Amino acid sequence: MLKRRFLLLLLILLSGISLFVGVGDVSITGLLAGNAADWELFWTSRLPRLMAILVAGAGLSVCGLIMQTLSRNRFVSPTTAGLFDCARLGVLIAIILLPTASIFVKTSFAIIITLIGAMLFMQILARLKHRDTVFIPLVGMIFGSIISAVTTFIALQLDLLQSLAGWLQGDFSTILSGKYELIYLSLPILALVYVFANRFILAGLGDDFATNLGLNYQQTLFIGLLLVSVITGVVIVTVGVIPFLGLIVPNIVSLYLGDNIRKTLSHTALLGALLVLLCDVFGRIVIFPYEVSISLIMGVLGSAIFLWLLIRSYRHV
Numbered sequence: 441m442l443k444r445r446f447l448l449l450l451l452i453l454l455s456g457i458s459l460f461v462g463v464g465d466v467s468i469t470g471l472l473a474g475n476a477a478d479w480e481l482f483w484t485s486r487l488p489r490l491m492a493i494l495v496a497g498a499g500l501s502v503c504g505l506i507m508q509t510l511s512r513n514r515f516v517s518p519t520t521a522g523l524f525d526c527a528r529l530g531v532l533i534a535i536i537l538l539p540t541a542s543i544f545v546k547t548s549f550a551i552i553i554t555l556i557g558a559m560l561f562m563q564i565l566a567r568l569k570h571r572d573t574v575f576i577p578l579v580g581m582i583f584g585s586i587i588s589a590v591t592t593f594i595a596l597q598l599d600l601l602q603s604l605a606g607w608l609q610g611d612f613s614t615i616l617s618g619k620y621e622l623i624y625l626s627l628p629i630l631a632l633v634y635v636f637a638n639r640f641i642l643a644g645l646g647d648d649f650a651t652n653l654g655l656n657y658q659q660t661l662f663i664g665l666l667l668v669s670v671i672t673g674v675v676i677v678t679v680g681v682i683p684f685l686g687l688i689v690p691n692i693v694s695l696y697l698g699d700n701i702r703k704t705l706s707h708t709a710l711l712g713a714l715l716v717l718l719c720d721v722f723g724r725i726v727i728f729p730y731e732v733s734i735s736l737i738m739g740v741l742g743s744a745i746f747l748w749l750l751i752r753s754y755r756h757v
Contacts (some may be wrong), residue, residue: 447710450493454717458493459486460754461548461721463729484617491616493720494713496679499626499671501712502633502705506688507558509644509701510664511565513556513576515746517687518672520577520585524683527559527676529591532604536594543677549623549672557587558665566647572669573753609735610680623678626671630709633667635744638701640664681735684742685712691749 459482462464466486470478504517530553541549561580564719568579575756610725633640641648643660650657675682689712693704716734719741723732 444707444710446728447707447714451710451714451717452575452641454649454714454721455490455494458490458717458721461724462486469650471670475643484516484560487491488617488620489615490717492620492679493717495611495623495626495680496610496675497685497713499623499630499707499712500682500685501689501708501715502630503668503671503688505701505704506633506640506664506668508688508690509564509640510661511576512646513573514646514691515687515749516580516679517577517690518668519685519687519742520581520584520681521558521561522587523554523558523561523668523672524676524681524682525537525584525587525591526529527551527673528681529557529587529602531592532595532600535600535603538673543619543622547673547677551669552624554673555669557583558669559662560611562661562665574750576670609734610738612679613731613733613734615679620678623674625674629667629670634702634705636660636663636667637705641701664719679734682716683735684746685716685737685738688742688749689715693747697746 454592460468464481464485466478466481471482500518503523507516507518508514527550530550531546533553534541536550538545562585564583565576565580568576584650591604592601595604639655639660641659642653642655643664645653647657650660690704690708693707693711697704697707716738719737720734723734723737726732
């Protein structure tokens with residue numbers, strides 16, 4: 441409880457800082473004085489950006505927790521299972537079939553293709569006899585690379601690579617009021633994760649064991665992958681790719697809280713939101729007045745922590 445309160449306090453403090461960091465001048469005195477320019481920037485950019493950061497960070501971190509529970513592997517996440525690549529392929533298909541499609545339609549295609557990719561990855565996983573901790577995410581990254589190669593090839597053939605470039609990296613600088621609200625769809629999904637948490641724990645024990653306990657394994661697996669796919673698809677379309685987040689956050693939480701998903705769920709969501717917020721604020725001030733994208737910062741930080749986790753896991757073998 442103490443750690444959760446500490447995370448929440450840090451999140452509140454950093455959120456307050458985030459609202460007043462950026463090229464545009466927004467100050468507390470200007471808001472209190474009723475300055476129209478300050479309030480317009482606050483409502484149209486700073487607050488939407490903060491909300492998108494919090495929801496995306498919490499959502500992707502919980503996605504990683506679900507996938508690690510279902511796959512029984514600490515290093516499986518949307519990044520290492522190729523789900524980001526599947527979501528981008530879904531967006532490309534939507535652009536090809538429906539060039540004037542709304543963001544909701546693009547998100548729907550992204551969710552559907554992500555779900556198909558997640559189910560295919562789990563089928564590949566079920567057929568693997570060698571289930572080494574590192575081997576499984578390696579297979580997932582190869583799977584994602586194949587999907588990415590297919591997506592790039594199709595985009596090049598149809599001269600759509602530039603149209604697809606916006607979903608290649610995460611960037612909160614383009615988040616504005618009226619263009620990001622779809623990300624709130626992640627909130628009820630996060631609530632459903634808590635409802636199904638016990639089922640995910642049982643499903644993570646394996647098909648035979650879960651069935652013996654009276655659980656419909658395939659149904660639970662589908663629900664878990666569907667929830668992951670919805671959050672991943674929504675985040676990809678509204679924000680872009682934030683690599684390694686769903687991998688490192690659940691592992692960090694498990695180091696001090698264990699592996700019970702009902703205990704770690706809220707901590708994972710809070711730490712994920714806090715980490716993305718911290719990286720975003722850092723990206724805004726490190727080369728001010730320019731910004732460093734969140735995908736670049738998380739890519740460097742996440743890969744370093746991933747490497748540390750790998751080394752740590754082999755030291756305890």
